[in-house]
Amino acid sequence: MTAARRLAAILAADVVGYSRLMGEDEAGTARAVSEHREVARPIVASFSGRIVKTTGDGVLLEFPSIVAAVECAIAIQKLMVERNAETPGDKRIVYRIGVNLGDVLIEGDDILGDGVNIAVRLEGICEPGGVLLSSSAYDHVRGKIDADFIDLGETDLKNIARPVRVYAVKTGAEGTTPVLSVSEPNRQGPPRLSMVVLPFANIGGDREQEHFVDGVTESLTTDLSRMRGAVVIARNTAFTYKGKPVDAKTIGRELNVRYVLEGSVQRGGNRMRVNVQLIDAETGNHLWAERFDKPLADLFDTQDEIVARLAGALNAQLAAAEARRSERAPNPDSMDLYFQGLAWLNKGLIPGNVARARGLFDRALTADPDNVEALVGSAAADTLAGVYFFATDPLAAFAAAEAKLTKALSSALDHAGAHLQLGIVYIWTKRAAQGIAECKQALALDRNLASAHSLIGYGKLFVGRFEETEPHIAEALRLSPRDKMA
Numbered sequence: 001m002t003a004a005r006r007l008a009a010i011l012a013a014d015v016v017g018y019s020r021l022m023g024e025d026e027a028g029t030a031r032a033v034s035e036h037r038e039v040a041r042p043i044v045a046s047f048s049g050r051i052v053k054t055t056g057d058g059v060l061l062e063f064p065s066i067v068a069a070v071e072c073a074i075a076i077q078k079l080m081v082e083r084n085a086e087t088p089g090d091k092r093i094v095y096r097i098g099v100n101l102g103d104v105l106i107e108g109d110d111i112l113g114d115g116v117n118i119a120v121r122l123e124g125i126c127e128p129g130g131v132l133l134s135s136s137a138y139d140h141v142r143g144k145i146d147a148d149f150i151d152l153g154e155t156d157l158k159n160i161a162r163p164v165r166v167y168a169v170k171t172g173a174e175g176t177t178p179v180l181s182v183s184e185p186n187r188q189g190p191p192r193l194s195m196v197v198l199p200f201a202n203i204g205g206d207r208e209q210e211h212f213v214d215g216v217t218e219s220l221t222t223d224l225s226r227m228r229g230a231v232v233i234a235r236n237t238a239f240t241y242k243g244k245p246v247d248a249k250t251i252g253r254e255l256n257v258r259y260v261l262e263g264s265v266q267r268g269g270n271r272m273r274v275n276v277q278l279i280d281a282e283t284g285n286h287l288w289a290e291r292f293d294k295p296l297a298d299l300f301d302t303q304d305e306i307v308a309r310l311a312g313a314l315n316a317q318l319a320a321a322e323a324r325r326s327e328r329a330p331n332p333d334s335m336d337l338y339f340q341g342l343a344w345l346n347k348g349l350i351p352g353n354v355a356r357a358r359g360l361f362d363r364a365l366t367a368d369p370d371n372v373e374a375l376v377g378s379a380a381a382d383t384l385a386g387v388y389f390f391a392t393d394p395l396a397a398f399a400a401a402e403a404k405l406t407k408a409l410s411s412a413l414d415h416a417g418a419h420l421q422l423g424i425v426y427i428w429t430k431r432a433a434q435g436i437a438e439c440k441q442a443l444a445l446d447r448n449l450a451s452a453h454s455l456i457g458y459g460k461l462f463v464g465r466f467e468e469t470e471p472h473i474a475e476a477l478r479l480s481p482r483d484k485m486a
Contacts, residue, residue, distance in 0.1 A: 004106040009069040009137070011049070011061040012119040013076070013097045016128040017254050019058035021091075023237040029093075033057060036083065036093045041078050047072040052111055056240055060120075062111060066101045066140045073097045073131045074147060074169060080129070098122025100134040117245075118164060121157035124250060127168075137163035158247055191282070192322055192335060194231035195259040197221045198253060199242040200274075203266035213265045215237075215303050216274070220261070223311040226446050227318075228373060228415065229335075233257060252281025259287075259318065271295055274306050278317055288317040308479040311448040316346050334368035337361070341377050351390040357381050372412045376421060379404035383424045397473075398425050416445035421453050427455060434463035450480035 010224070021029040023259050037059065044051065044061060047068040052060040063069040077095065084092040100122065102115025122132040133141070138149060148170040154163040175404060202213040218235050225232040233255050241251065248260040263276035271293060278288040292306055292311060323343035326336030341360030347353050358381035364374035382401035385391035405422045419442040426435030434461040439452040457472030 005103055006106060007061040007101070008104045008111060008115055009101050010096060010104070010111070010116055010119040011063065011069045011073055011099050012058070012116070012123040012234060013061075013073075013095045014055075014058035014123060016094045016096055019233075019237045019240050019254055020256075021093075022056075022240055023234060025091075026236070030056075032091075032093050036080065039083065040079060043075050043079065043131065047075075052109065055244070058244075059124075060111075060116065062263040066099070066137050067144050069099050069101075070131070070133065070137065070141050070145055070147075073099055073231070077131060079130055093269060094128045096123050096126035096133045098124070098126055098133075099131060099137050101136040101140060102134070108423040113151075116162065118160060120245065121160060122164075122166065124246060125155070125157075125166075133167045133169060135167070138165075138167040139315070158245065190252065190256045190258045192258070192339075193227065193229050193230045193318060194257040195224065195261060195318070196233035196238050196255050196257050197224065198260060199239050200276075201264040203264045206267060209265065209267055212303060216263075216265060216306060219273060219303060219307040220310055223307055223446075223448055224261075224314065226416075227315065228412075228417075230318075231257070238252075247284065248279040248281050249284045257281055259321070261314070265365070265415075267398065272302060272306075272378070274310075276310060278314065278321075287321050288313075305478060308448045308450070312450055314478050319343055319346060334364045334371045334374060337364035337367065338374045338377060341374070341381075345377070345380065345384075349384060349388060351385075354381050354384050354390055358385075370411075372408050372415065372418075375404050375408045376415060376418045379408070380417070380421050383421050387424065387428055395429070397462045398429050401425050403431075414445055416442045416449060419445065420449060420455070423452070423455055423459075427459045427462060430462075432459045435459050436463075448479065450476045453479065 007417055015033060016400065018029070018033075025183050033056075033412050037054070045095050048064050049068065049072055050062045054060075061069070061072070063072065071270060077097065080095055083092065098119045098121065100115060100119035102118060103113065104111040104115040105113045109423055118134055122134060126132045132152075133149070142149065150168040150170065152166040152168055155166045156163050197217055200213050200217050217238070221232055221235050221238065224230060237255070248262075251260055252258070258281055260279045260281050261276065264280065266273045266275075272295075274292040276290050279284055279285065280287055290310075292309060294302055294306070319339055319342045322339040325340050326332050332340070340366065341357040344353050344360065346355035361374045361378035361381060361477075365378065368374070379401040382391075382397045382404070386394040386397035386401070391397040401421065402425045405418050405425065408418045409422070412418065419438045423435040423438035423442065426432065426438060436456050439455045439459065442449050442452045453472045454476035457469040457476070460466065460468045460472065
């Protein structure tokens, strides 16, 4: 049978910066959004509009005519300006609206298809307080509405096969309401190592798998938050994007982050496949992608292993991304130099790379003597020079590393990397028991340090407990199977 269809005038609206507002005041924002929505209901009814569905911050409306839809959009935006007049700029509820005239599929009270999708995509690229129309909508309202229109030209919309000609309606509301999440962060730029882990997609829609998929997202958010200096958007805010078709650049602007991590989980028989992508939120470019295939055993063990592998790989990828950014900085600061040094360490353990990394760490310390990360990085270069005999006097290299690490831990006792490096120094200078203890402390602070497991294994060799070595090495390889240092 042919699916039921009809031509529909569709209005899609959502709140600008909703995730930030919820993160700052969840109850207050939910109440304000609900109040604004209730106040707008009589306007929608006056234009014979029908509420198709609502989300936390969005609403989809259908109208009997496209003229009614556009007039309603303008009326709503003008009402919002009035209601926001006495509200501080960073607390205002501001809408973006997209309007389209198109063919839709009918499923009960719901409507689906490109007719709806185009309206949603227009809303997603709209300016705060504005209204965007597709060309099909514009063709039917021009000359019938007392408003000015701006032709924005052909525009590519995400997942829409052909470009759509877009028109902006001059409502008088657009651009009059400052929105912190869109305007303010860009003046300073997002913080270094700032990111959001979006809820992973559950490919196949198996409801029994939903808790596992959400668990991967939550655990990864928690583990990435342990990275020193990282700014990771909280789980409650990230999950407001679940199931919503929002692109990385929009999310980057709303949350003021540099990176977006997205992924999916798919179960097939007795195997689990996880795909993950790291995206530059400023450009929308993909920086890194990886796929993990694992036999399905205990779900929690599988989840822990996947998260550990992802977190370990992301540490290196984020450092490399920050290093690339810092290389473009006209006046690199201490942290810029630190990330460049870290990138050189990650390029491979050869004398030239280690020497270059140490030089950058030391330059970072000259710029800022209190930069603990650079101090630990310089110590790491010393320990590597000692372990791999890059230094003419390995013992002197270990002594220099120990002095730096002692200083670092005096001001940052919870620095997992410093404990790990001190463990290396102790193990390779005949203090294996102390070294094992330092590595255990590093793992207590960061459970994903695969190299800490391998170092404990090496330490067991030095104390003569050979039979205990293999499980530690195996755990290191399980968590980081491609890591040459594991």
